[in-house]
Amino acid sequence: xxxxxxxxxxxxxxxxxxxxxxxxxxxxxxxxxxxxxxxxxxxxxxxxxxxxxxxxxxxxxxxxxxxxxxxxxxxxxxxxxxxxxxxxxxxxxxxxxxxxxxxxxxxxxxxxxxxxxxxxxxxxxxxxxxxxxxxxxxxxxxxxxxxxxxxxxxxxxxxxxxxxxxxxxxxxxxxxxxxxxxxxxxxxxxxxxxxxxxxxxxxxxxxxxxxxxxxxxxxxxxxxxxxxxxxxxxxxxxxxxxxxxxxxxxxxxxxxxxxxxxxxxxxxxxxxxxxxxxxxxxxxxxxxxxxxxxxxxxxxxxxxxxxxxxxxxxxxxxxxxxxxxxxxxxxxxxxxxxxxxxxxxxxxxxxxxxxxxxx
Numbered sequence: 001x002x003x004x005x006x007x008x009x010x011x012x013x014x015x016x017x018x019x020x021x022x023x024x025x026x027x028x029x030x031x032x033x034x035x036x037x038x039x040x041x042x043x044x045x046x047x048x049x050x051x052x053x054x055x056x057x058x059x060x061x062x063x064x065x066x067x068x069x070x071x072x073x074x075x076x077x078x079x080x081x082x083x084x085x086x087x088x089x090x091x092x093x094x095x096x097x098x099x100x101x102x103x104x105x106x107x108x109x110x111x112x113x114x115x116x117x118x119x120x121x122x123x124x125x126x127x128x129x130x131x132x133x134x135x136x137x138x139x140x141x142x143x144x145x146x147x148x149x150x151x152x153x154x155x156x157x158x159x160x161x162x163x164x165x166x167x168x169x170x171x172x173x174x175x176x177x178x179x180x181x182x183x184x185x186x187x188x189x190x191x192x193x194x195x196x197x198x199x200x201x202x203x204x205x206x207x208x209x210x211x212x213x214x215x216x217x218x219x220x221x222x223x224x225x226x227x228x229x230x231x232x233x234x235x236x237x238x239x240x241x242x243x244x245x246x247x248x249x250x251x252x253x254x255x256x257x258x259x260x261x262x263x264x265x266x267x268x269x270x271x272x273x274x275x276x277x278x279x280x281x282x283x284x285x286x287x288x289x290x291x292x293x294x295x296x297x298x299x300x301x302x303x304x305x306x307x308x309x310x311x312x313x314x315x316x317x318x319x320x321x322x323x324x325x326x327x328x329x330x331x332x333x334x335x336x337x338x339x340x341x342x343x344x345x346x347x348x349x350x351x352x353x354x355x356x357x358x359x
Contacts, residue, residue, distance in 0.1 A: 031234040032081050040078040041240035043103040047126040055123045056096060056103035060084065063091025065157060065355060066129050067348060070120070071095075072139025072165075072335075073261065074227050074254050076102030078237050079138070082341035087348055096123060100253025102244065111256040112269060113140075117148045121155075132157035134351055136344070138337055140165050143262045146317065149283055150276050158287035158351035162336050162344055166313040167262045167273040176312045181305055189302050196263050203255035210251040217242050225251060230338050283321040287354040289347040290318045293339075294330040323354070 044058040058077055059066075067087050071079045077095035087093040098116055100106035109115050124133070134157050137145030142164025149156040166172065170190055177186040206225035209215060215222045226245045229238045244250050260266070262273070276282060292314045296303045311328065318324035327347075332339040 031232055032237065034234065034236055036085055037081060037234045037236040040081045040237055045127065046103065047123060049119055049122040049126055053099075053105045053107060055099065055105065055119060057094055057123060057127055058084075058096070059092055059094040059127075061088025061090070061092045065132075065134060065352060066092045066094055067134045067136060067352075068120070068124070068129070069093070069095045070098070070116075070135070070137040070141030070144050071101075072141050073257055075138070075141075076104075078102070078233065078241065079230070079335075079337060081233055081237060083136075083337055083344050083348075086341070086345045090349065091352065094127075094129070096120065098253070098257070100249055100256070106249050106253055110260045111253065112260045112266075113144055113147050113262055114269070114272070116144045116257075117151060120144070120148060121152065131155035134158045134160070134348065134355075136160045136162065136348060137164065138162040139334065140257065140261055143167065146283075146320075147276070149286060150320075153284060153286065156286065157355050159283070159289075160344065160347045160351055161288070161290045161314075161317065163291060163293050163310075163334050164314070164317065165262055166317065167277060168270060169263065169309075169313065172313055172316065173309045176309055177305065180308060185302075185305060189305055197265070200258050200264060203251075203258045206251045207248070207255045210246070210248040214246040214248075215251070217246055222246065225254075230335065232338050277320065281320065281322060283324070285322045287351045288318065288321040288324040289351060290314050290324065290326045291336055291343060291347060292326070292328045293332045293334050293336055294328045295333050297333070325350075 039058070039060075043056055046054040046056055049055050056077070069077070069080045069084060071077065076097040077084075080095045084093045084095055097104040099109075099111060099119060107115070107119070124131070131152075132155055135145040135148060136159075137143070139162070142161040143166070145159055146161060146164060149159050173190070174186055177189060202224065206215075206221070209221055210225075215225060222245075226241075229241075231238075258264070262269075292311055296307045300306045315326055318326035329336050329340050329343045332343070337344055
């Protein structure tokens with residue numbers, strides 16, 4: 001299903017088109033230039049979001065409208081290293097790290113999407129970021145930005161959702177799968193053994209191990225508790241990610257997000273999602289572009305069916321705005337911001353072009 005790890009974190013990586021921000025290495029591997037990468041392996045601005053807890057914000061560029069990026073599960077600001085600099089050449093572009101990720105302090109609260117949205121809003125206030133802003137989110141970060149836009153519509157000028165995770169998948173997928181593939185296929189796809197429970201539970205194993213001591217980066221456990229290295233981001237970011245990912249703070253934050261995320265079994269939160277997104281035009285006439293990955297995940301037990309559901313649910317999210325646009329990005333896996341960053345730059349620029357001149 002699309003709530004598999006492939007739909008939340010990262011999968012195989014693609015090569016990138018050469019741009020001013022990347023360079024080719026001898027073995028035809030395209031990597032982020034070190035002079036850009038070095039800006040993503042150190043803290044920039046740390047701001048108090050309440051109670052002395054600080055969150056990390058990195059802004060570059062100038063412009064009347066600020067674009068804010070949120071990463072997917074297991075990721076933080078460095079995942080946007082191939083996109084943020086290009087947007088910063090046009091307007092102000094800001095990445096941030098959620099609680100316990102990257103350089104942000106951990107939070108005592110569970111990392112529900114609602115708490116993530118509140119943290120981001122407090123961070124924006126602390127930074128003096130003037131709204132309305134353009135929000136860009138990948139995967140779980142995509143749902144966070146979708147929720148922010150629906151909760152605080154007057155503070156959002158436009159949204160780009162990059163392969164966003166979808167709420168209430170079981171409920172929404174039932175008619176989609178049944179009509180296309182039949183009820184038997186739906187029952188197999190969403191049987192308990194194919195559900196998210198077992199996958200989500202493994203995060204607690206990672207936390208327990210890291211609490212005793214830093215994870216061994218050469219161990220199988222570390223590989224199970226982290227995402228694969230994203231080669232186009234370069235060795236500098238890869239080394240830095242490893243430094244942070246072996247630690248208990250990171251593993252605890254990752255687990256809190258996974259166990260409280262939009263796909264977790266939480267009836268109270270699901271009821272709120274249904275109330276917010278169940279109404280027609282929940283995002284009004286907000287400029288909205290939804291990007292979906294184009295390559296079928298052949299590691300899934302239901303590859304074609306999963307892709308069909310993904311696109312159908314992304315169509316539904318696109319329809320939440322009267323100005324929504326949905327497109328599939330060819331030759332990309334889940335991490336479109338790594339496989340084809342240019343497609344995201346184009347989408348953000350389209351949204352910026354749709355805004356009133358005064359913004």
